[in-house]
Amino acid sequence: MKEFRKLIALVAITAVAAFFTGCGDDEGDNNNNNNNAGPQFAPGTQGGFVGNTYTVTLANGQTGTLTFPTANSYSFTPAGGAAETGTINNLNLQGEDWVGTIAPNGAADTVRAGELRAHFTGKNANSFAGSITYQGANGPVTIPFTATANTGGTTAGGTTAGGTTAGGTTAGGTGSIIGKTLQLSYQPSGGEKFQFINDSTASYEGGAETATYTYNSTTGQLNITRPGGQTYQMVIPPGTSAGAITVVYTNGGQSENDPATFTLQ
Numbered sequence: 001m002k003e004f005r006k007l008i009a010l011v012a013i014t015a016v017a018a019f020f021t022g023c024g025d026d027e028g029d030n031n032n033n034n035n036n037a038g039p040q041f042a043p044g045t046q047g048g049f050v051g052n053t054y055t056v057t058l059a060n061g062q063t064g065t066l067t068f069p070t071a072n073s074y075s076f077t078p079a080g081g082a083a084e085t086g087t088i089n090n091l092n093l094q095g096e097d098w099v100g101t102i103a104p105n106g107a108a109d110t111v112r113a114g115e116l117r118a119h120f121t122g123k124n125a126n127s128f129a130g131s132i133t134y135q136g137a138n139g140p141v142t143i144p145f146t147a148t149a150n151t152g153g154t155t156a157g158g159t160t161a162g163g164t165t166a167g168g169t170t171a172g173g174t175g176s177i178i179g180k181t182l183q184l185s186y187q188p189s190g191g192e193k194f195q196f197i198n199d200s201t202a203s204y205e206g207g208a209e210t211a212t213y214t215y216n217s218t219t220g221q222l223n224i225t226r227p228g229g230q231t232y233q234m235v236i237p238p239g240t241s242a243g244a245i246t247v248v249y250t251n252g253g254q255s256e257n258d259p260a261t262f263t264l265q
Contacts, residue, residue, distance in 0.1 A: 041120035
């Protein structure tokens with residue numbers, strides 16, 4: 001009888017051990033199956049994110065275009081409206097989301113100060129799809145987007161949003177600023193002058209320095225870099241020769257938004 005009982009006990013222990021071993025294997029499999037291999041749709045690099053042109057559909061049914069002329073600036077143009085510009089900082093990838101902090105140049109712009117989150121839900125060889133959440137006048141707003149890959153801007157010193165520079169314009173745009181002089185007059189005082197020599201270089205203050213620039217004649221985005229690393233970002237609406245603008249000036253990593261008026265002749 002003792003031997004029989006021992007046999008029963010051994011069988012029971014073996015069965016329990018097998019049960020827990022099986023559970024352990026399942027748990028290991030589940031862990032492997034749930035392992036997050038990273039984003040499937042979102043661009044994997046900051047350059048990949050800002051290098052796209054995003055077409056969005058607003059709540060009123062109108063469309064708009066969002067581009068990133070540099071890694072730290074954006075330009076949003078509602079259909080039939082003027083370009084709204086500002087800075088974007090702290091860009092980081094969170095799963096399928098690219099997240100950054102927006103600081104608009106205009107107090108009444110469509111996109112207000114705060115978080116911008118681009119959530120990617122699909123992609124193919126040349127485009128992406130998803131939604132963008134931003135701070136609107138009455139709180140967070142979520143709108144759908146489609147994005148064309150590698151047709152927008154890159155980091156400072158790269159191509160401008162909407163295409164590469166050609167003859168002082170961008171592919172798809174018209175007009176040129178070659179041969180023209182840009183006079184900036186800051187508020188309340190001060191000013192600077194740039195003369196655009198060819199499609200990529202400009203004379204600063206009558207020849208004191210030679211700067212480089214890119215200009216997008218579709219969005220009006222103008223980016224200028226002086227030899228010392230100082231950069232200027234502004235929007236000069238295509239076809240205009242004078243007006244009020246905001247110049248985003250960066251020197252040594254410090255940026256400031258300077259109200260100004262301009263003439264371009």
